[in-house]
Every structure is written in C-alpha cells, then in structure tokens.
Amino acid sequence: MSLSCISPIPENFGSNFNTHLPHLPTMLEPIFPIALKFEEVVYKVKLEGEKCKEKTILHGVSGIVCPGEILAMLGPSGSGKTTLLTALGGRLRGKLLSGKITYNGQQFTGGVKRRIGFVAQDDVLYPHLTVFETLFFTALLRLPSTMAHEHKVGQVERVISELGLTRVQNSIVGGPLVRGISGGEKKRVSIGQEMLINPSLILLDEPTSGLDSTTALRILSILKAMADGGRTVVTTIHQPSSRVYHMFSKVVLLSEGRPIYYGPGSTAVDHFSSVGFSTTLTINPADLLLDLASGIGPESKHAMEQGENMEKEKKQVRDALILAYENNISIKLKSDLCTFDATTYNWNKDASNVARKDIKGEQWCTSWWHQFKVLLQRGMKERRFEAFNRLRIFQVLSVAILGGLLWWQTPESHIEDRIALIFFFTVFWGFYPLYNAVFTFPQERRMLIKERTSGMYKLSSYFLARTFGDLPLELALPTAFVFIIYWMGGLKPDPIIFILSLIIVLFNVLVAQSLGLAFGAILMDIKPATTLASVTTLVFLIAGGYYVQQIPPFIVWLKYLSYSYYCYKLLLGVQYHENDTYPCLKMGKWEWCKVVDVPAVKSMGLNHLWVDVCIMGLMLVGYRIIAYLALQRVRMR
Template sequence: MHINCIMPKPENQGCNNTLQDLPTMLEPIFPITLKFEEVVYKVKLEDIKCKEKTILNGVSGMVFPGEILAMLGPSGSGKTTLLSALGGRLGGKLLCGKITYNSLPFSGTIKRRTGFVAQDDVLYPHLTVFETLLFTALLRLPSTLAHESKVGQVERVVAELGLSRVRNSMIGGPLVRGLSGGEKKRVSIGQEMLINPSLLLLDEPTSGLDSTTALRIMTILKGLAEGGRTVITTIHQPSSRLYHMFHKVVLLSEGRPIYYGSASSALEYFSSFGFSTSLTMNPADLLLDLASGIGPESKHAMEQGEAMEQEKKQVRETLISAYENNISTRLKSELCNLETTTYPWKKDTSNIARINTKGEQWCTSWWHQFKVLVQRGMKERRFEAFNRLRIFQVLSVAFLGGLLWWHTPESHIEDRVALIFFFSVFWGFYPLYNAVFTFPQERRMLIKERTSGMYKLSSYFLARTIGDLPLELALPTAFVFIIYWMGGLKPNPIVFVLSLIVVLYNVLVAQSLGLAIGAILMDIKPATTLASVTTLVFLIAGGYYVQQIPPFIVWLKYLSYSYYCYKLLLGVQYQQNDTYPCIKMGNKWEWCKVVDVPAVKSMGLDHLWIDVCVLGLMLVGYRLLAYLALQRVR
C-alpha cells in the first residue's frame, strides 16, 4: 500500500453555513466515517542531533457514525498523539499515513464539524457556565444564525448535559470557588457540542473523576454517539462498566498497535494466544497489563530487573506478531474495500456528498469576533483589574507620595524634579509587570481556541489590548489626580492635563513592552526575570540617577522609554525661560534659570516632538513584535 505523508494544512477557517437550520434537538447533519491507515509519527530529539523517536508506528482502523472507539494503553503509548493526528492537529513531514473523512482529506469544513475536548479543562474561571457557552456560540456559530437561535442552542446544550442547576455559577479556578471536576468536564464537552459536531474527539474525559461521575460522562458520550456522531476517546484505565460501553478498542504498546476490533471480543482474542486468566477481572486491566508487557500469569509482575524486562519484551513481540498475522492483513483488506457511503446505522446518506472543501471562510466577521472578544474580556477581567488589593496598592502609593512631597515649595526644584521622575518610573514598571503575565497566562486558552478556528489572531490581539485600556488607564488617572495636586506641581489645568496625557502615554508604551516580553518567552518565570532586568536598566539610564553617561554606553538611554517620559514631563512642567527662587538673600530671593539645574540641563527642554514620536514608534513596534511572537504559538 502506498502511504503518503500528511502535509500540514494552512490554518483553516472553514465554516458550515447550513448550521443556520439548526434542529431543535442536537442531531448531526453530516455523518462521518473516519479511516486511518498506517499512521506513523516521529519526533526529533533535541539532545541528539539527527535522531528521531517513533511515537506511532503503523496504526490503522476505522470508526463509523454511531460508534465509540476507545484508545487504550499505558502512559506514553501514543494515545493522545494519535487522537491529535485524527483531529488534524498534527502536521509536518514527520507524520505519515493516510487519514480520511468520508474518503476526503482533512479540510476546513471537516474541522468545523469536529469537536475536540482536551484532557485539561481550559476555561475562564470568572465566567459563569452560561456565559462560557454563550461566548463560545457567538464565536463558533455562523453569523447567518440569529442571536436568539445561538442563545437557544446554548440552552439546549445546557439542558442536554445536565448543567441547568449550575448555569449561573462561576466556573472557578485555583483562587475562585466554582464547579466540580465533572461539571467542568461537561462544560468542556458542551463547548464542542455547540457546533453540532459529527466527529467528537476526547482526550481522557474521565481523568481525575470518581467512578460515578466518570460513568455519567461516558453515558452522555454514548447518548451522543447513538445520535449518529462518531466518537473517539483516549482513556487510561476505565472501569468494567465504562469498558462495556465501547464499541471498538485500539490497544497501543509503545506506539505500536497490538489489538484493533470489537471491545467485547478482545478477551477472546488474547485468550486464543494463551493470554487468559482464571480470575474475574476488569477486561481493561488485562489489556493494559498486556500492553505493558505483563502476562496474566507473570511470575515477575511485581519485580524489577533483567528477567522482568526480558519477559516484557517477549510478551510484546508475541502480541505484535499476532497482530500482524491475524488483524493487520484483514484490516487492510477491510479499509481498501470500505465504501464510505455504507453506514450500519443509517440508510439515507444523501447528506454525505454535501461535505466538501469549497467555500472555506471564517464563520463570523472580523468585527464580530472583535466585539465578542472585547465583551468576554471585560467580563472575565473585571475582577482582576479592579480587585481591592490592586486599588489599595496604587492609591496607597499615591497618598504616601503626596504626603512625602506635600506642597513642595517652588524653591525646592530638586524635589519637584524627583517627583516628576517618580511619575515616569512608577508608571514605567507597574504596567510592564502586569502586562508580562497576559499572554503566558492565556497561552493554553489561545492554543485551544485558535486550534478550533474560533477567531483570527488579529481580532484576539486587538481585543485583548484595546479592551484592557479602560481598565488599565483608570488607576494611573486616579494616581495622577491625587499626587499631582498634593505634590504642589504647577496648578495650571492645561499643564495638569498634558502631564496626565504623558503618563498615560508612558503606560501604553510600558504595557506594550510587557506584552512583547510575555509573548516572546511565553513563560512567566523567565519573562518576569527579563522584565526586572529591563526595568532596572531603563531606570538607571532614565536620566535622573546618572546624568553624564559615558559615551560608549550613552546609546542605552535612548532605548529607555522612562527617559523620554521623564523628559516630556519636564518639558510640560517647565519652559526654556522659566526661573525659580534659588538663593535667599535676607528677605529677598535670587532667581535662577530652571535650565541651569543639573538634572534639567542634562535632559534639555527642547525637541519634545521628537520624544513623542520615538515613544510612538516604541508603542507600535513593541505591539507589532508581540503580535508576530504570538503567531508562533501553536
């Protein structure tokens, strides 16, 4: 059989416009028969040059609508990798084989008809169950569907998955009390059910759940399969009750298949080779033991050492040989002869032909995606942006600073200059540190939603950055209002407004750098370390602490946004010809020029528009860098 490498498809945005005719009950429109033949997947080992490790090695099978296929095997056997390959989430020259959906290759339209539930429930903790499902529906269902219909679809999914009791409860997270593990899993399944999928893939849907909750989840999946969906799931160690719900089983051992067929026939198959037990046990336990190389009557099962490893190797070789001789040949023949228009559960297959790869497009417009993402972001982050600790932190610093600089006399110009520099420093590092966490914290959510084709990266990026502006700019505005007047700076409304604008401008630039650092590293620890080093360097080179920087490193200050903010604030507060009382002679003051003050003289008060433009370039450049870095996230 000729095997073609599955080349990576361009990121798809296909949409199924027929969803505008969503039925009252969730019934799939397009049944999908999935075939996978001789799937091989390898990864390059980073520590060994030109060395590859085989994760999957010649896995084949087929799943019909109405069936549940379970992938069993010990940890590291390749279950999740195979599931990702079947869901179109693996690509490149290292993935080879043939995977078809009704004899068609993976495409945007098929992607839109495929639901993928990851092992971990990636959900926003501060949204309710209904809000979570509603925002998913607004992003994943086509714009041709009325808003009321999307809400109705959400209500139907909530009812079908038994979530009505907790529909208005928060999802919850590490710091927020919310749903139980089983309820979160049902919400994750519900997100995929909203698109009315024909193919549903689930990675360890019962992981971490008690037996009763796991049974309820599998009962829901069985009901979905009976409605005509093709369901494929990985599962680590199912109970006997769960095992008997499966129609077919693929058993993997170190990436190689050792069984494919009916779940009810597995024990009989292995018994024919002498792998049977006199004990009454869960069939899944026996299969997992065999996949691990442990025979049912093994004398070394609890031992470690060379004898055990040799026995495991012999068991695996026997099972692999048996698979090649008894299953592989027959399976290849069935796959070659399979007519995708033949379905054991449904005679009318006229809808099959309607699946095609033409007319691939985003289900919703860019503007619609942007609006929905802004609304969702505001709802999710309203608790984070205006939490009591953050408000107390900013306001307490403002009042304390105002008391320390309380009505600073005009003659104490050094103190006034220090206050101006404090503006640029505090609102240089504070927004930067907050922004560094933005994308690393949302990395898993971004990967999940973009892999599902929910929105364009540009709509997400602008919504995430622009939607934060009202929240991010409110606190610095309050800060400036407090400390400016308490500190005794120029009581001129125009000067005050200009100073506020410069501070807010600096906040946006600092935030942009933080977003870029977070997007490039996508790891909180190294990102915060780099942010600490960057802010420290910018602080030192900001023009206040070191006024005469050596020529060979003077270029460093021109990279510091704190330098430009400090200079602009000085330029707003003082003019070239301004004077201040510097020396008191009896009852009279001698007046000196402001530009002669060393701290001001080293900065200068001219060419302010150049500084505005440089900050503008930094603002655009850092955000563009962050956007380009996010494109690498897969």
C-alpha cells in the same frame, strides 16, 4: 468477523438525531455522518540535543470508525494514545507524520475541520465566567452568523439541559485560585463547547481523568447518546471501569506506540485467550488489557517486581502480542481497509455544497467585527475581577497617598524634590504596567491555542480585542494615582499642565504595557519573561536621565532606547519652560534662578518635545507589532 462498519447508513441517517437526544435543538443543520479511516499512521519526534536522531511514537496504527460507534484507545501512559488522537483530529502536520487519514475518503480540509469537535484532557476554561457565559460566548464565536441570536441562546440552554448543568449554569467555572464547579461539571462544560457546533466527529482526550466512577459513567453515557444520534466518537481513556468499557464499540490497544489489538471490545478477552494470555479470574477486561499492554501477563508472579529479569519478561510478552496482532488481526484489518466503501457515507448534495463553501470561500463562521465585539465583551467580563481587585487598588492608592505625603506641597525653591517627584511618575508607571502585562499571554497561552486550533477567531481580532479591552481597566488606576499625588505634591496648579501631565503618564503606561506584552509573547514563559523585564527596567531606570546625567559617549545610545527617558523629558517639558525661574539661595541671598540651569534639567533639555512624542508613538506601535508577530509563532497544537 468483519472489523469494518456493519452496514450502510440509511438516507435519513442523522435526521433522527433528536429522537436520541430529545433536548437538543432542531435549528442546526442535520448531522453529516463521517466515517474515519486511518492507515499505517507513523509519527516521529526529533530528540533534543541530538542531531539527526528521531524517536518513533506511533508504529503503523490502523483502524476504521463509523458513525454511531465509539472507538476507545487504551494503553498505559506514554503509549501514544494522545498523539494518535491529535493526528486523527488534523492537529499533527509535517514530515514527521506519515500514513493516510481520511474522512469519508477525503483528506483533512477546512470543511472537515468544521465538523470535528476536539476535547482536550485538561479543561481550559476562563475561571471567572459562569457556565452559561462560557457556553454563550463559545456559541457566539463558533455558530454561524446566519443563525439568529435567540437561536444561539436556545442552543446554549438546550446543551446545558442535556449535560445536566442547569443547577450550576449561573456559577463561575473556577480555577486553581478561585472556587467554582466540580471537576466532572468542568468536563461536561468542555464537552458542551464542542456539542454547540453539532459535530459529526468528536475526539476526546481522557474525558474521565480524575473523575469518580459514577461521574465517569455519566460522561460516557453522554458520549454514547451522541454516538447513537449519528456521530462518530473517538476517545482515549486510561483505566475505564467495566461498566464504561462495555459501552465501547471498538477498542485500539497500544503498547509503546504499537497496536496489539483492534476490534470490538467484547471480543478482546477472547482474542488474548486464544494466543495464550488467558486468566481464570473474573476481572475488568480493561485491567487485563492494560496489564498486557504494559508487558505483564495475567498469571505473572512478578507484576510488582523490577529488575533485569522483569524487563526481559515484559519484552517477551510485548513481542508475543505484537506477533499475534500481525498474524491474527493485521491481515484481516488491511483487507477491511481496502474493501471499505467510504462513498457510502459521502455527504448529500447540500452537505457537499457546504463543504465546498468552507474549503473555497468563507473560512470563518463569523465576521472579523463580530469576533472583535464578542472577544472584547468576554475579555472585560473575565478580567473585571483581576483589574479591580481590592489588593491592586489598595496597592496603587496607598503608594499615591504615601508619595503625596512625602512630597507634600513641595515649595518652588525645592526644585530638586519636584524633579524627583516627576521622575517618580515615570518610574512607577513605566514599570508597574510592564510587569502586569508580562503575564498576559503566557497565562492565556493554553486558551489561545485551544480556541485558535478550533478556528474560533482570527488572531488579529483577539489581539485588538485584548488591546482595547485593557484600556479602561489599565488606565483607571494611573488616572487616580496622578489625581492624588499631583495636587498633594504641589506641582503647578494649572489645569492644562495637569491634563498634559496625565496624558503623558497614560501614554507611558501604554508604551510600558506594549513592551511587557512583547516580552510575554516572545518567551511565552512567565519566569524568563519576568527576568528579562527586571533587567530591562533596571537598565531603563539607570539610563532614564535622572541618576546618570552624563552618560559616557560609547554607551549614550542606551538612553534613547528607554521610554522612561522620553516620558521624563516630556513631563519636565510640560512642567517647565526655558524662561521659567525659581527662588534659589546664592551667597546667603535669595535670587531668581533659571530652571534650565538646574543640572537635572540642563542634561535633559526642554526642546524637541514633539520628536519625543513621535518616538514614544513608534515604540507603542512597534512593541505591539512585535507581540502580534510573536503570537503567530505560538505552536497551534
């Protein structure tokens, strides 16, 4: 029995796609069949804390998957299924990966990447977007700019119809804290995101994980229809039902990273029976395969026991299965790999031209400006609930009103209280946006990796869209805050001074937010990022010029790193001038004293304000550049 592809494809293969999936659109280019071949794939990882020590995850796995077939990777947890799938998707690179993976006889290229859909095990979706919005924004980013807008909308509607999502298309996706659609519907949305690009090869990691048997069967039925339409489908699956198992064209069974079976799913039980692992029970073939991959024989009486004897028995079973694979399957598979003719599946002339264009020229389906606009629109839709939720508005407004009551119409003679109010502006809007910004990139890390790995957009378009998209959301609350507390506190009732004070506070908000983004992007972990933010804010608070006015010379440089210091000085410089006076009590008499003689003002000074503006501007730009460079280091996996 040959384990390679059954027969060459006809010339019109892929053009009959719509006869298999009648709901899918005809405006996309035809499917260009991809035959996937992988030979002796080995992958190792370096052990942390141990120099020059490596652990082998995959031990020489080989196979062929042709258009129209579904290859299922079976095995217990930790057997290397996801690692192999990731390698086949071109997402594992470096010296630790060896072997040969080809697509129609070609190496992995940008053109091949465009025709691969990858569905991760976890459904990484924005919780506040509806199903239609999720797929629509994906279509805008992943479908070529040459396609008309109405065709993209039609593509989304047809995918929604094909996946049976019409009933929930206007429902939000939901997440851990937001109620939304069901787990099976989320999985179909994730598959739909890949179906939008009409992939030739689709890879899925545990698409039925956490789903009931009926929903799992529906997911596999969708994949079977996609394969029948000319696609190559590869999926990992943990414990399929018997109905699901019989949909697989081929099966790869892994045990601790080693292959112990490769071939049609229908002949797997016969193979293991022929090597002495038969069972008299009528069971799901997948259950038998998983037991054997775990080292448990079908007639084992110690399946639930633990101990040294059990581990020895498991090792004996695995060794026997590996030997049987080498003797009965591996030799035939190597012969099939050598004789397999990948040129049968070479793309036609038009497809080759498209591939060459992908490789040599345009790397992105859409322009930078288009990506920026779509990401800006999507970001504002997703975060509108987060930025203007009731709790956050209540928090800011209550602090503003309470602060206004505490500083209610502070008279000019109480200049220390006025200065304290000015410093409060600096403190609150120097630290509040910083803590909010720290969460930004760590929370979006998985989404960023998923979309960037799929080649949806450039990092610069994402970063700038995130930056500009946050402006109206992040500046609205501090504006309301200043409007309330400035006039309630009795500061100078000059419209020009008020506007300048507002601009300085908003400037401070942007600088603080930039530092928070940098912390989050560098660490990409919320706990250490918030810890670092706490330490930094405390240092900036103490060195801000209000609490400690005479800092020792050996550490005086610390205040020049604090944006709170510059914001505080600018607010003082706007509110007061060198010649300003205020009524003060001296020797029991009221006199007019100079503002510059007040210790808090004298230690700060009221000169060189433009220098302070420039320094804060450098901080704003510098922190954002650091955040951008840190995001480039995020592991694209």
